[in-house]
Amino acid sequence: MQLIVTKNPTELAKTAAKFITKRINDVLKTQDRFTIALSGGSTPKALHELLAKSPYVEQVPWAQLHIFWGDERYVPIDDSQNNAGMAYDTLLGHVYTPEEQIHVWRTDLSPDEAAADYDRILHDYFGETGAGVDSPTFDLILLGMGDDGHTLSLFPGTDVVHETTAWTKAYFLTKQDMYRLTLTAPVANRARCVLFLVAGPQKAAPLKEVLEGESNPDLYPSQVIKPVDGELVWMVDEKAASDLTKR
């Protein structure tokens, strides 16, 4: 695991934009497409806005990206809470990636149908041959961590945190009175690289627990993200890192 601490959220977005741009260009030297899963919430907005501008916008071969989302809030795409809607507003609406290479979670289907639809898309895309969860998946998954230690839509105290086989799940998250659609740990942990972006003082206590505390994924679901062969990078700002002892 690599921990990168930046001065503030602005530097976090810049460091992440450089990291992602380099990773995309490095990987595209040996393959013709780059498969990425975006995250939602508020932290990635600044990153998206940077990527949509010079110099990053010219450095990323957008037409070679295949874009997915790690999780989705079950609200219409034009709702301000929808993760894909946010990414279109801040990034995808400003660059050219062919629509057929952009895979949104369908919130016009029932939650279970939407999870099944995404599962099918993923298995078709990754060309499942019976290897199931042993197939490598994304070149890069971007993740955030909520104030409660959740990542993706793996929330504290939910069964989905312990999922070992399914790639996608839909469930009703009582505390938010909302359905959530999410990739599970087995698929995330097959990524070639997982990059967490975490900022703000409200993340300091959960970050310490996730990185330095006892294993307790029921309380801190971000602990279940441990890529099997891939790289794990935590990029955090000073305020989020302020409780860490190992820096």
Ligand SMILES: O=C1O[C@H](COP(=O)(O)O)[C@@H](O)[C@H](O)[C@H]1O
């Ligand atoms: O609800 C969500 O929250 C997490 C964390 O978001 P942040 O704004 O605190 O960084 C996010 O990673 C996830 O995609 C989203 O659905």
